Amino acid sequence: MGNLPSLTSAEENYLKCIYHLSGGGKMLVSTNGIAAEIQTKPASVTDMLKKLQKKQVIDYYKYKGVNITRSGKLVALLIIRKHRLWEVFLVEKLGFHWDEVEEIAEQLEHIRSINLINKLDHFLGYPRVDPHGDPIPNEDGIIESKPKILLAKLTQDKEARFISVKNTSPIFLQYLDKLGLHLGSDLKVLDRNEFDHSLQIMINQGSTIFISRDVAENILVSEQ
Amino acid sequence: MGNLPSLTSAEENYLKCIYHLSGGGKMLVSTNGIAAEIQTKPASVTDMLKKLQKKQVIDYYKYKGVNITRSGKLVALLIIRKHRLWEVFLVEKLGFHWDEVEEIAEQLEHIRSINLINKLDHFLGYPRVDPHGDPIPNEDGIIESKPKILLAKLTQDKEARFISVKNTSPIFLQYLDKLGLHLGSDLKVLDRNEFDHSLQIMINQGSTIFISRDVAENILVSEQ
């Protein structure tokens, strides 16, 4: 039942990254993978891994890889909770567009106060997902998520709801807006083109559009 | 018209401190004074003063003292603007009590995004004062403030409004609540006691209470 270790902002960023790259703790993560994601050098990652190991939030096997511990997972989920709740605040209350919030939420997620985040949660009406459709962990770090599949893998003529995006870059999000693809839309694959793997999609039982394979592989949907 | 220099969080804290201690740029501030306020050692202050000098937000005269420059004042006022707007948010929207917000606002004031703070201002309805009664600078760093005097100095039998507090410690603020003294209350000094300099005060033309000299010297009022 020991208290969670307290981390610096830099340590929190590394831990969040390891959480994501390991698929929530399912696989070992490589030093180079972390370096690429955090945009730093492998040597810096090695330094940091030793610190995180000492704080017992990761299991670090030299030259082999790294995974997140049980308490590390809780810490990571709390950071993710903060990040996503702040994103909801920025979009719902302040009127930011969903492609502008990443950088600010990245800063806000490091504000230290459990009281603050729980009051924010209440103020926002206990949202279940952030503006990108990603689920928000509750106070105990429990995250509920329906099975999601790539739009690219969706069975033809089956209806599914646009739940989330894999890529959150402004360029991609703005392109989705231009295409008329929004979170929560009902999508159906009408046709697949062998030649370039592009898809013909129907949106909300209405308009149909063509999207490239690259787009289809960055959109997550849940069936029914 | 040059852009404002960008400062680290630590630099921002020093600058804000210098702004306050200098009375908004009116007097020279001493190294020891800053050290006492920031709770650090004089040697650390000297180090930081050199950095702030290089960024041209202060004028630093070795062994003599330090003052804030024109651009330093703008930077300081922007930090104060952020701090006070976040305090309003914490109290008005999240339901914090006014004695709990200092520590969190201290962190939030360093979040970098002008867009964010202006949207927050709009969301809050462009408040003029924070929960302690202190005025909030506008986007251009302009601060409007009515002349404030210490309750201890208020002419007897003259009405004045409780505008602000000098001391913002939770102990003091909680004591004020217990006494029934709230921001915005109308106050009148009914009597002064020679012996211990305590005052008899009428609140909102209703109840009367006795307050010590220490309390009276930490309450700011504006006449009329």
Added chain:
DNA sequence: TATGCTTTTTAGGCTAATCTAAATAATCTA
């Protein structure tokens, strides 16, 4: 104005987080 006290600065070190360059371990491939 010389002496002593206080304030301030300098010198040298420490930690966190980063870097480059070099060394070492792991893996791939012929």
Added chain:
DNA sequence: TAGATTATTTAGATTAGCCTAAAAAGCATA
């Protein structure tokens, strides 16, 4: 499986922000 390639770690610097101890400047007063 040996050599080459890639991944990872180590070694040694750097910067920001802090520290202690010692030196220097300013001041107060006899």
